[in-house]
Amino acid sequence: MKKTVLTLMALAIIATSCKEEKKEELKETAQTETALPPVSDAMMENSVIYEANIRNYSKEGTFNAFTKDIPELKKLGVKVIWLMPVYPISMKRRKATGDKSIEDITDPNERKKYLGSYYAITDYTAINPDLGTLEDFQKLVKAAHDNGMYVILDWVANHTGWDHKWITEHPEYYEKNKKGEVTDPLNPETGEPWGWTDVAHLDYKSKKLYEPMTNEMLYWVKEQNIDGFRCDVADNVPTDFWNYAIPKLKAVKPVFMLMESDKEYLFKGQFDMGYGWVAHHLMNDVAQGKKPVADLKKFLAEMPGKYEADDIFMNFTSNHDENAWNGTEYERLGDGAEAFAAMAYAMPGMPLIYTGQEYDVNKRIKFFEQDAIEKNKGKMFAVYENLGRLKNEDPALNGGKKPAAFKMLETSGSDKALAFEREKDGKKVIYIANLSNGAASFTVPAEGSYTNYMTGEKVTFAKGQKLDAKPWQYWILTN
Known part of the structure; x- marks a missing residue:
């Protein structure tokens, strides 16, 4: 009996020891997962954001294929990864081409290649199986966090796909036409469709949708530890909804909120960053000779006074919409693509790299099917690597809520030249x-x-010295 008691005591000690070891393991895991500091104003000052088109980033088109390249993004100074929608895509009315839906395609083999728009979502809290599993997604988030990067999800609050269960279970969540039928998004001024026939328009007028939509967002923050959202067509959704939802997200943990909009009223305490559409379109127009450089100068000079000092803009030469519908940066900007990319880093705000830009990809990536990029390091990888390092390290390029000072510099002798200066904490950067x-x-x-x-190279400027510049030549000067 004595021997049995001693054995049981030993087993109990071993079991307790194992439990303690298990607790320590869980504690260590939790510490590893939370090693990345929370989203803060400070991290927004010197970040580069990367838009990941998972479907077309690799031949596999999966989370895992993207995850293994996260260290490559770190070389580019990327601190925020924006994932295009990761959710299942509706089959009903799925877009096959710009003007045809999947129902218009009769050949079954042809139908298979049309994967639909990322933005026609059938379930907000599930993973698109084409991209991988939930576990694969979790590995991506962990790898990003381990490499000092935040992950934000693309959120489509304006509409769902036609297979979403809300259409049958909660038709009151949707806009209706005169016949009382759920409709695709309509132009509020004309009542005519926008052409987004693969999605059903959500209705926020009654506010019945506020809580369920917020709960869907909270799932990703609470359960999957993501760090914020890029909100699709944010100004098509009532501001009251964002004022309701975003504080609830921030009550869980700090989050980074990017809006597909440049409306000043959406910045008020909710969104951190908006789209730099005006600058982007001016870059295109100047490059194509449609507008003079003076228009871009005027915009840059006046912009600080049009918005609050802590309003951040995302600067870009491409994104998924621009690439697919308006052309690559090389189509739109020609030989000026690099000079404008450098400007996007030097001017106030946060620069964006869209999938493939770092690999000199010069094709319109297909929107409704897989069209993988080729990942060959050419000219632009090194360019983005240099620009990213400067953005990360030099406070003179701070572009967040406490940005570095900005001043236009007068260029005389040519109406094609543009120059400005950024300065903070005794550091100075000049873009010419x-x-x-x-x-x-x-x-x-x-x-x-x-x-x-x-x-x-070291460069010395004397007073009144003339600068001879080749076509599209630019300088980034540091002190």
Whole structure:
């Protein structure tokens, strides 16, 4: 009996010891998962954001294929990964091409290749099996966090796919036409369809949708530890909804909120960053000779006074919509693509890299089917690597809620030249460019010695010295 008691005591000690070890393991795991500091104003100052088109990032088109390349993104200074929608896509009325739905395709083999729009969602809290499993998604988030990157999900609050269960279970959540039928999104001014026939328009007028939609967002913050959202067509959704939902997200933990909009009223305490649409369109127009460089100068000079000091804009030369529908940056910006990319980093705000830009991809990536990019490091990987390092490390390029000072510099001798200065904490960065396809000579008030950051060369400017610039030549000067 004594021997039995001693044995039981030993077993109890071993069991207790195992439990303690298990607790320590869980504690260590939890510490590892929370090693990344929470979203903060400070991290927004010097971040680069990357838009990940998982379907077309790799031949596999999966989370796992993307996850293994996260260390490559770290080389580019990426601190925020924006995942295009990861949710299941509706089959009903699925888009096959710009004007045809899946129902219009009779050949079964042809039908298989049309994967539909990421933005026609059938379940907000599930994973698209084409991309992988929930466990694969969790590994992606962990890998990003381990590499010092935050993950935000694309959120489509304006509409669902036609297979979403709410259409049958909660038709009151949707907009109706005059016949009382659920409808695709309509232009509120004309009542005519936008052409988004693969989605059903949600109705926020009665506010019945506020709580269920917020709960869907909370799932990803609470259960999957994501760090915020990029909100699709944010200004098509009532501001009252965002004022209701976003504080509930922030009550769980700090989150980073990006809106597909540039409306100043949406910044008020809710969204951190908006789209730099005006700057983007001006870049396109200047590159194509549709507008003079003076228009871009005027916009840059006046912008600080049009918004609050803590309003952040995302600067970009491409994104999924621009690439698919309006052309690659090389189609729109031509030989000026690199000069405008450098401007996106140097000007106030946060620069965006869209899938493939770092690999010199020069094709319109198909929107409704897989169309994988080729990942060959050419010219732009090194360019983005340099720009990302400068953005991350030099406070003169801070572009968040406490941005570095911005000042336009007068260029004389050419109407094709543009220059501005950023300065903070004794650090200075000057951007100078000839934004034309012809040679230009001009002066810039930038006396002194600098380093041409992109080449490492030392540059000295005397007062009144002329600068001879080749077509689309630019300088980023640091002190």
